[in-house]
Amino acid sequence: MNEIEITGTDSNIQREELKHSFGFKGGYLTELWQNIVHLKSKNGFDAIGMATQSVLYGDSNVFASTSEFNANALMYEVTNRALKRINGYQFDSPMVLLDQIIPQLYQEAKEITGIDHLNINFLYNALSSIDNALWLLYAAENSISTFRDMIPxxxxxxxxxxxxxxxxxxxxxxxxxxxxxxxxxxxxxxxxxxxxxxxxxxxxxxxxxxxxxxxxxxxxxxxxxxxxxxxxxxxxxxxxxxxxxxxxxxxxxxxxxxxxxxxxxxxxxxxxxxxxxxxxxxxxxxxxxxxxxxxxxxxxxxxxxxxxxxxxxxxxxxxxxxxxxxxxxxxxxxxxxxxxxxxxxxxxxxxxxxxxxxxxxxxxxxxxxxxxxxxxxxxxxxxxxxxxxxxxxxxxxxxxxxxxxxxxxxxxxxxxxxxxxxxxxxxxxx
CATH class of the missing domain: 3.20.20.120 (Enolase-like C-terminal domain)
Structure with missing residues (x-):
C-alpha cells in the first residue's frame, strides 16, 4: 500500500437539535454535534470524515461536569488537538496511525476535560471523524472504491x-x-x-x-x-x-x-x-x-x-x-x-x-x-x-x-x- 503524507487538516461542526430530550445512561441529551474534518495529502488527494459527538455515551462524568454545550466543546477540542498532531504524519495504515497517537492524546484529553479517570470511549468518539477521513484518504490513494476492498x-x-x-x-x-x-x-x-x-x-x-x-x-x-x-x-x-x-x-x-x-x-x-x-x-x-x-x-x-x-x-x-x-x-x-x-x-x-x-x-x-x-x-x-x-x-x-x-x-x-x-x-x- 502507498505511503501517505498528510499535508493539511481542517474541521467544522454542526449543531443538530433533537425533537425532544433523549434519555439514556441516566442522563438526557437535547442536541448532538456533527464533527466534520478535512484532510489533504501530498499526492493531491483529500477526504472528508464525520462523526456524531455523544459526550453522554463517551463519558457520563464529563457530561455531568458542565453544561451540554461545554461538554461538546471539550470533545471538539480533543478532535482539533488530534488534527494538529497528525498534520505532517506519514502513514500506510489508519489503524497503525491511530495506535501511535492515542496514548499521548489520551493524556491531553484528561487535561482538557479535567477528568483523570476519563473513559477512553470519549477519546475514541472524538477521533471517529478523523478515523473515517483517514480511511477515505487511504482508499483514494490506493484506488479503492468498495468497503470490502478497504479492509486489510x-x-x-x-x-x-x-x-x-x-x-x-x-x-x-x-x-x-x-x-x-x-x-x-x-x-x-x-x-x-x-x-x-x-x-x-x-x-x-x-x-x-x-x-x-x-x-x-x-x-x-x-x-x-x-x-x-x-x-x-x-x-x-x-x-x-x-x-x-x-x-x-x-x-x-x-x-x-x-x-x-x-x-x-x-x-x-x-x-x-x-x-x-x-x-x-x-x-x-x-x-x-x-x-x-x-x-x-x-x-x-x-x-x-x-x-x-x-x-x-x-x-x-x-x-x-x-x-x-x-x-x-x-x-x-x-x-x-x-x-x-x-x-x-x-x-x-x-x-x-x-x-x-x-x-x-x-x-x-x-x-x-x-x-x-x-x-x-x-x-x-x-x-x-x-x-x-x-x-x-x-x-x-x-x-x-x-x-x-x-x-x-x-x-x-x-x-x-x-x-x-x-x-x-x-x-x-x-
Whole structure:
C-alpha cells in the first residue's frame, strides 16, 4: 500500500437539535454535534470524515461536569488537538496511525476535560471523524472504491459476508409512548431495543425498568411477525453500564420470566458498571459487551467472563478499533450486532457496511443494527437529503429491515461519495 503524507487538516461542526430530550445512561441529551474534518495529502488527494459527538455515551462524568454545550466543546477540542498532531504524519495504515497517537492524546484529553479517570470511549468518539477521513484518504490513494476492498487482509475473513437483509433494532427510550411502540410494530419493526438503567438509585432504577418492561410486553406480546422463525417479536435491552451487579440483573430477568417476556429477549447489552467483573455465563440469556470493549485485550477479558456477543460501534469507537474486535468475535464464533449513536444519515451507512459484512445473527439469518436518527433529529429530512443516495431502496427501512442489493455493495452505501454540501464547508480560503 502507498505511503501517505498528510499535508493539511481542517474541521467544522454542526449543531443538530433533537425533537425532544433523549434519555439514556441516566442522563438526557437535547442536541448532538456533527464533527466534520478535512484532510489533504501530498499526492493531491483529500477526504472528508464525520462523526456524531455523544459526550453522554463517551463519558457520563464529563457530561455531568458542565453544561451540554461545554461538554461538546471539550470533545471538539480533543478532535482539533488530534488534527494538529497528525498534520505532517506519514502513514500506510489508519489503524497503525491511530495506535501511535492515542496514548499521548489520551493524556491531553484528561487535561482538557479535567477528568483523570476519563473513559477512553470519549477519546475514541472524538477521533471517529478523523478515523473515517483517514480511511477515505487511504482508499483514494490506493484506488479503492468498495468497503470490502478497504479492509486489510488480516481482518477480511471477519468482514467478508454480504448480508442481503439487516434487521433494524427499533430504539425504545425511557419516555417513548406505548402508542408509538405499537405503531412501530404495526410498521413492521420486530426487534425492540429497550433502554434500561433509568435515572435514580439502583432500587429506583430496577423498579422503573421492571415497570417499563411490563408495559411494553403487555402491548407487544400478541403481535406476530413473518420476519422471525418463531413469529415472535424480539427484545434487546441496553443498560449502558448502569446495573451494579448480577444479582440486580437477575431480579430483572426473573420478572421477565414471570410476565412471559423472557423468551422474547434476544440479548442484553452492557448491563454492568465498569468495575464489575462477574461471570455472566450462567445468566441464561446472551450478554453482549459494548462500552467495555475498547481494545483486543478488553475483548478477550469479556470472552473469559462469559460474554457471548459483541456490539460493534464503528461510528462511535472508530472503524480502526472495530475491525480488531470483529476479528476476535469471528475467531471465537460469537455473533456481532451494530449499535447506533443517533448518527446522521451518512454515518448510518458507515455502520450498515459493518453490519452487512459480519456473519448473520444465528437465530435470524441476517445482520442486526440499530438506527434511531429519524425518530430523534428535528431536521432529519434535511439531513437525509445530503446523503448521496437518499431515495435508494437500501437507504430506507422496509418492514423493519434494510434490503441490500448489488447497487448497495457497489457503492458501499455511498460512503465514498462525499456530497457537495460537506465539501462546501471547506471552501478554499481567499
Amino acid at each position: 487482509i488480516p481482518y477480511k475473513t471477519a468482514l467478508s459476508h454480504q448480508n442481503k437483509k439487516i434487521a433494524i433494532m427499533f430504539q425504545v427510550s425511557y419516555d417513548m409512548s406505548i402508542d408509538d411502540i405499537v405503531k412501530a410494530a404495526d410498521n413492521g419493526y420486530f426487534i425492540f431495543k429497550i433502554k434500561t438503567g433509568f435515572p435514580g438509585s439502583p432500587e429506583e432504577m430496577l423498579r422503573k425498568d421492571i415497570q417499563r418492561l411490563t408495559e411494553i410486553h403487555q402491548a407487544l406480546k400478541a403481535i406476530k411477525t413473518t420476519q422471525t422463525p418463531t413469529g415472535k417479536l424480539y427484545y434487546t435491552m441496553d443498560a449502558n453500564g448502569r446495573y451494579p451487579d448480577k444479582k440486580t440483573l437477575l431480579r430483572y430477568l426473573d420478572h421477565a420470566r414471570t410476565i412471559g417476556a423472557f423468551d422474547h429477549i434476544l440479548l442484553y447489552e452492557e448491563p454492568f458498571m465498569a468495575d464489575n467483573n462477574e461471570n455472566v455465563s450462567d445468566i441464561g440469556v446472551l450478554i453482549a459487551a459494548d462500552e467495555s470493549i475498547h481494545s483486543e485485550k478488553d475483548a478477550y477479558t469479556k470472552l473469559n467472563l462469559g460474554y457471548g456477543a459483541f456490539v460493534l460501534k464503528g461510528i462511535a469507537k472508530t472503524l480502526s478499533s472495530t475491525i480488531k474486535i470483529a476479528k476476535i468475535a469471528c475467531d471465537h464464533q460469537i455473533p456481532c450486532i451494530c449499535s447506533d449513536l443517533t448518527v446522521n444519515p451518512i454515518l448510518v451507512d458507515w455502520n450498515k457496511n459493518v453490519a452487512a459484512a459480519v456473519a448473520p445473527f444465528p437465530s435470524l439469518g441476517m445482520g442486526i443494527m440499530e438506527t434511531n436518527g429519524d425518530m430523534n433529529y428535528k431536521n432529519w429530512t434535511t439531513m437525509k437529503a445530503r446523503h448521496p443516495y437518499p431515495t435508494a431502496r437500501w437507504a430506507n427501512a422496509i418492514n423493519g429491515i434494510f434490503e441490500l442489493d448489488d447497487h448497495y455493495y457497489e457503492k458501499a452505501g455511498g460512503i465514498f461519495d462525499i456530497p457537495i454540501y460537506y465539501r462546501n464547508l471547506f471552501k478554499p480560503r481567499p
